[in-house]
Amino acid sequence: MSNNKLSNHGRRRFLKLAGTxxxxxxxxxxxxxxxRRQLLPVSDAIGAPNDPANLFFVGTDGWISLPAxxxxxxxxxxxxxxxxxxxxxxxxxxxxxxPPMDPANPLNMxxxxxxxxNKAQHSAPLxxxxxxxxxxxxxxxxxxxxxxxxxxxxxxxxVHWHGFRNVxxxxxxxxxxxxxxxxxxxxxxxxxPRDPGTYMFHCxxxxxxxxxxxxxxxxxVRPRQNGNTALYPSGKFAYNDGDGSTGFDREFxxxxxxxxxxxxxxxxxxxxxxxxxxxxxFALLNGRVYPDTLEPNSPFxxxxxxxxxxxxxxADGDLVVPARPNLQYQxxxxxxxxxxxxRVLLRFANLGFKEASMTLAGIKMRVVGKDxxxxxxxxxxxxxxTGVDTSYETNxxxxxxxxxxxxxxxxxxxxxxxxxxxxxxxxRAYDRSDNQSGGAxxxxxxxxxxxxxTISAQTIPNENPTVA
Amino acid sequence: MNTSxxxxxxxxxxxxxxxxxxxxxxxxxxxxxxDPLGVACTSGTSPNPSFSLTTQxxxxxLPDGNTMYMWGYSVQGQxxxxxxxxxxxxxxxxxxxxxxxxxxxxxSIMFPGQTDVLANGVPAQPxxxxxxxxxxxxxxxxxxxxxxxxxxxPGVVQYSFxxxxxxxxxxxxxxxxxxxxRMGLFGTLIVRPAGTGGLDHLYNRAxxxxxxxxxxxxxxxWDEEFLALLSEIDPYQHWAVEANLAANFxxxxxxxxxxxxxxxxxxxxxxxxxAPFLPTQPYGALARVHPxxxxxxxxxxxxxxxNVGSQDYPFHPHGNNGSxxxxxxxxxxxxxxxxxxxxxxxxxxxxxxxxxxLFSWHDAEHYSPSNPVDINIPQIANQxxxxxxxxxxxxGVQGQQPPNWSSLNTCGEYYIISHNxxxxxxxxxxxxxxxxxxYMRVxxxxxxSCAQ
Numbered sequence: 017m018s019n020n021k022l023s024n025h026g027r028r029r030f031l032k033l034a035g036t037x038x039x040x041x042x043x044x045x046x047x048x049x050x051x052r053r054q055l056l057p058v059s060d061a062i063g064a065p066n067d068p069a070n071l072f073f074v075g076t077d078g079w080i081s082l083p084a085x086x087x088x089x090x091x092x093x094x095x096x097x098x099x100x101x102x103x104x105x106x107x108x109x110x111x112x113x114x115p116p117m118d119p120a121n122p123l124n125m126x127x128x129x130x131x132x133x134n135k136a137q138h139s140a141p142l143x144x145x146x147x148x149x150x151x152x153x154x155x156x157x158x159x160x161x162x163x164x165x166x167x168x169x170x171x172x173x174x175v176h177w178h179g180f181r182n183v184x185x186x187x188x189x190x191x192x193x194x195x196x197x198x199x200x201x202x203x204x205x206x207x208x209p210r211d212p213g214t215y216m217f218h219c220x221x222x223x224x225x226x227x228x229x230x231x232x233x234x235x236x237v238r239p240r241q242n243g244n245t246a247l248y249p250s251g252k253f254a255y256n257d258g259d260g261s262t263g264f265d266r267e268f269x270x271x272x273x274x275x276x277x278x279x280x281x282x283x284x285x286x287x288x289x290x291x292x293x294x295x296x297x298f299a300l301l302n303g304r305v306y307p308d309t310l311e312p313n314s315p316f317x318x319x320x321x322x323x324x325x326x327x328x329x330x331a332d333g334d335l336v337v338p339a340r341p342n343l344q345y346q347x348x349x350x351x352x353x354x355x356x357x358x359r360v361l362l363r364f365a366n367l368g369f370k371e372a373s374m375t376l377a378g379i380k381m382r383v384v385g386k387d388x389x390x391x392x393x394x395x396x397x398x399x400x401x402t403g404v405d406t407s408y409e410t411n412x413x414x415x416x417x418x419x420x421x422x423x424x425x426x427x428x429x430x431x432x433x434x435x436x437x438x439x440x441x442x443x444r445a446y447d448r449s450d451n452q453s454g455g456a457x458x459x460x461x462x463x464x465x466x467x468x469x470t471i472s473a474q475t476i477p478n479e480n481p482t483v484a
Numbered sequence: 485m486n487t488s489x490x491x492x493x494x495x496x497x498x499x500x501x502x503x504x505x506x507x508x509x510x511x512x513x514x515x516x517x518x519d520p521l522g523v524a525c526t527s528g529t530s531p532n533p534s535f536s537l538t539t540q541x542x543x544x545x546l547p548d549g550n551t552m553y554m555w556g557y558s559v560q561g562q563x564x565x566x567x568x569x570x571x572x573x574x575x576x577x578x579x580x581x582x583x584x585x586x587x588x589x590x591x592s593i594m595f596p597g598q599t600d601v602l603a604n605g606v607p608a609q610p611x612x613x614x615x616x617x618x619x620x621x622x623x624x625x626x627x628x629x630x631x632x633x634x635x636x637x638p639g640v641v642q643y644s645f646x647x648x649x650x651x652x653x654x655x656x657x658x659x660x661x662x663x664x665x666r667m668g669l670f671g672t673l674i675v676r677p678a679g680t681g682g683l684d685h686l687y688n689r690a691x692x693x694x695x696x697x698x699x700x701x702x703x704x705x706w707d708e709e710f711l712a713l714l715s716e717i718d719p720y721q722h723w724a725v726e727a728n729l730a731a732n733f734x735x736x737x738x739x740x741x742x743x744x745x746x747x748x749x750x751x752x753x754x755x756x757x758x759a760p761f762l763p764t765q766p767y768g769a770l771a772r773v774h775p776x777x778x779x780x781x782x783x784x785x786x787x788x789x790x791n792v793g794s795q796d797y798p799f800h801p802h803g804n805n806g807s808x809x810x811x812x813x814x815x816x817x818x819x820x821x822x823x824x825x826x827x828x829x830x831x832x833x834x835x836x837x838x839x840x841x842l843f844s845w846h847d848a849e850h851y852s853p854s855n856p857v858d859i860n861i862p863q864i865a866n867q868x869x870x871x872x873x874x875x876x877x878x879x880g881v882q883g884q885q886p887p888n889w890s891s892l893n894t895c896g897e898y899y900i901i902s903h904n905x906x907x908x909x910x911x912x913x914x915x916x917x918x919x920x921x922x923y924m925r926v927x928x929x930x931x932x933s934c935a936q
């Protein structure tokens with residue numbers, strides 16, 4: 017939010033403005049409104065280089081659904097919310113395959129893309145990248161289509177890949193040391209990730225607000241060891257372990273975020289929250305709260321889900337409406353289904369502001385990585401993490417804002433009864449596994465273990481194939 | 485470590501003149517504040533360093549324009565500072581610290597992580613009122629206190645201990661700490677290893693060596709040893725004490741509104757050590773480094789994280805995974821000497837913890853005008869840019885600035901941010917983008933055109 021509050025505090029003025037993104041940042045946002053309009057729209061991504069984007073993200077605002085009852089007076093559910101929804105967000109959408117400019121009139125933005133304004137999703141689209149091995153440069157285009165609910169704001173957006181080693185500011189998305197993408201503009205981020213593991217990404221413009229408002233998601237890097245079926249039959253690994261110790265059969269992103277209802281209401285109602293009053297009203301897992309976490313994923317498009325969970329779109333580009341229409345913009349489930357005996361990788365990342373404590377009742381998890389680093393020491397005189405095994409088993413992973421964990425569990429034998437065996441994964445900080453109403457809610461989901469051979473292999477991460 | 489004053493004086497970021505603060509009285513510890521960046525040690529004379537500290541009151545400046553009344557430890561003969569002086573000693577030293585108390589209540593210094601601490605020559609002990617044995621007694625201090633100021637006579641206590649293990653430690657009041665520590669009675673104790681590695685190591689292990697001006701072949705390198713001391717302030721507590729020194733504050737009502745790094749909020753945090761416009765907040769947090777690479781720059785930098793607050797600080801340096809090689813003054817290695825360090829892109833420093841982290845920035849892609857980024861660079865009109873941006877993707881290259889813009893980028897250096905990722909804590913009672921935020925400033929490889 018860019019509210020220009022000038023002050024006469026001398027050097028303090030730098031700070032006042034820093035907080036609003038105007039003095040430490042400049043550019044298009046400083047132009048008078050009329051001039052700004054005259055400059056729109058322009059895309060510099062047109063023409064060259066000609067390589068297509070691996071991913072094309074749109075940054076905008078939108079609405080999601082959280083349990084409306086009990087209400088939080090004034091703030092929740094938001095009286096401005098459209099039918100089915102309760103809570104205003106900022107967020108991303110995956111529009112890969114749709115050109116940013118109108119093919120019929122390349123000087124204009126593509127109406128299919130502009131049409132996604134006010135249709136952001138949370139959490140942001142899950143995506144993954146192969147370890148860079150020399151030629152597989154990853155290209156992510158970001159288009160900022162502006163905010164429908166707040167036309168008074170001209171907030172820029174960016175993609176900050178959180179945890180990317182040796183990043184240059186140009187591709188870091190942090191606007192004080194670099195730049196961000198103004199409304200109506202496209203920018204291409206280049207990633208050559210050399211370190212497998214679980215990361216996260218978010219907009220870094222006015223990040224207190226844009227992160228909390230929902231421009232957050234999970235990204236991971238697949239190791240070059242993938243495909244080696246001699247080390248593990250599936251050929252899928254968390255890291256280049258050399259011994260198959262991080263091999264797995266299924267993988268699930270478990271992305272943690274939080275909603276402080278007052279701050280979301282404030283953004284919709286042209287108000288400013290006092291961030292030091294921060295509290296967690298809703299604790300989200302993959303953008304949903306229990307029991308919505310158990311609802312199925314929105315259907316994905318297999319052909320285009322090579323690097324992202326590409327939720328199916330309608331003809332106008334909007335996200336497909338799932339069986340539960342209020343989850344249209346929260347397409348990712350947190351349900352885990354697997355067969356007995358399979359190894360399942362859970363990729364945890366937390367972009368809430370509070371420390372979470374995720375407990376898996378009844379199954380030990382083995383921590384094989386954290387912050388995109390395998391759990392191995394360094395051999396003396398070397399640099400590679402091929403030394404002492406520091407992985408460990410636990411029921412509970414405590415991790416704070418911005419941390420990630422990779423944990424693998426082996427699904428226990430099925431008990432033999434009807435249906436799956438159910439194990440519960442929940443935030444042991446109980447104030448974040450409820451929904452303001454007592455009882456189960458928040459960051460809670462289920463691991464459902466079926467008899468061996470019941471469920472077919474996973475085709476993309478977080479998929480729960482139909483049970484025969 | 486080289487302390488060439490001329491070189492270091494010229495290595496400033498923002499202040500027109502770096503200020504040299506030296507001890508006012510001969511024979512007292514020197515505060516090596518000539519160095520505008522990095523750890524600014526207050527040192528004694530090994531093997532028997534002696535420090536004289538006093539309790540003082542004063543005010544600090546906060547990023548929203550507010551000022552805050554504080555208590556603090558200062559070097560005897562010097563005025564109030566926040567946080568307390570960075571005491572640097574060597575492993576094996578017998579350290580003596582004399583505390584002269586100018587406050588109207590008992591105070592003390594705890595040395596968590598040190599063993600066999602003596603107070604006035606006998607083992608330091610918790611204190612109770614009324615004294616034990618008495619069924620009604622309650623603990624009033626975690627360690628031996630200095631008496632309260634009585635009339636004009638300050639109370640004095642003398643602590644001593646042998647600094648047996650290298651690492652980073654907190655020192656802080658053990659007396660009514662919910663009040664006294666929160667009011668500012670804390671500081672940093674650094675114990676440098678005495679083993680074969682030498683003083684430019686974090687621990688007695690070869691892989692803990694960090695870059696200094698002396699151990700790098702390339703002329704122009706400097707000490708890459710930095711401090712990140714994290715704390716927070718509830719202004720109501722401070723106002724209550726300012727109005728009435730004896731006031732106690734109901735800690736159930738504790739609600740911080742300010743969060744600081746090295747006693748400053750951003751952007752004060754990136755000003756030099758001893759910046760003249762921050763007269764009571766002498767410690768900066770800018771981490772200025774060169775790209776990693778032998779032979780000119782064969783070692784990483786070091787950051788010593790400390791949390792003297794009461795909240796968690798998940799601190800996130802962009803662009804590098806720090807290698808955590810020590811916590812709480814103990815090296816992460818097995819009894820057999822095997823490394824069990826781990827890398828983190830968020831360093832989650834809990835209350836009372838210290839983390840010793842090595843970090844470096846590698847020029848992984850060697851982007852340059854002759855090896856350009858394979859995208860079209862947007863026109864300036866299509867960028868929303870920041871004050872530290874060089875207007876170029878390339879290290880050491882400055883692009884064309886727009887008219888009417890005053891960049892703080894001086895030589896095409898990179899500014900890669902580091903900040904607390906509990907993001908509501910990088911605000912200052914309404915002023916966003918403040919608090920525990922600083923940069924890793926990456927200068928172009930030497931030789932370069934940057935002001936040194």
